[in-house]
Amino acid sequence: MGLFIQKMQKEIVDGLSEIEKEGQRKQSQGNELQKKTPNFVYEEWERPEGGGGRACVLQDGVVFEKAGVNTSIVHGFLSPGLIFFLFCVLYFGFYF
DSSP: OHHHHHHHHHHHHHHHHHHHHHHHHHHHTTOSOOOOOOOOEEEEEEOTTSEEEEEEEEESOSSOSEEEEEEEEEOOOOOHHHHHHHHHHHHHOOOO
16 A cells, blocks of 8 residues: 555655656746756655655746645554544444
């Protein structure tokens, strides 16, 4: 499942990057001054209890002022109270 999530994140980032590049091309047609197309900045993190994630952020674009595609894949133990809460939500369909 983690590899699927990472693949989807990459596909979304690639798609947004392509839209940003196309916007840059359209804006720079007939213009001598061309601003460099910003790229996504990547930051990975780890969770000490298990898992981690990756943040992908683009800033100051032509099309997107700011765009982020973030993922978290965490694992670990659930407390008995949280297990009971999740059971009630899934089984009875309500929060309390």
